[in-house]
Amino acid sequence: MKKLIFAVLLAGAGFTQAHAEARRGAILFDVEGHRVGEISRVLEDGSLKVIVADRMVTVPGASISQPANKVVTSLKRKDIMKSR
Numbered sequence: 001m002k003k004l005i006f007a008v009l010l011a012g013a014g015f016t017q018a019h020a021e022a023r024r025g026a027i028l029f030d031v032e033g034h035r036v037g038e039i040s041r042v043l044e045d046g047s048l049k050v051i052v053a054d055r056m057v058t059v060p061g062a063s064i065s066q067p068a069n070k071v072v073t074s075l076k077r078k079d080i081m082k083s084r
Contacts, residue, residue, distance in 0.1 A: 022048060022064055022071045029070055030077045039071065050080070057083050 022028075028036040028050050036059075041049035046061025048071075063074045073080070 022046075022066070026071050028059065029072045030080070031072065031074050032076060034077050036073065036077050036080055052077075052081060055081075057081070059083075 022039060022042050024039055024041060026039045028039055028048060030036050037050045037052040037057075039048050040051050040056065043049065043058075043061070046064065048059045048061070048064065050057055050059055057080055059073050059075065059080060065072050065074070
């Protein structure tokens with residue numbers, strides 16, 4: 001039982017490490033390197049609430065990565081703008 005709990009904690013730690021830089025106030029960049037907007041909120045599932053052109057949009061957590069200490073989505077800015 002202790003091993004199972006430890007494994008679950010390690011899996012949760014992966015989420016924390018993967019989204020450590022994805023914090024409120026950080027800047028989100030798209031796959032092409034363009035600035036998307038400021039992160040307003042990080043949701044429990046890893047999705048980000050981002051302010052883009054005076055609108056609040058949700059960016060899926062599965063699309064987020066952090067190369068070179070930047071928060072980057074695999075989506076293009078124009079695709080994010082189409083979402084709500």
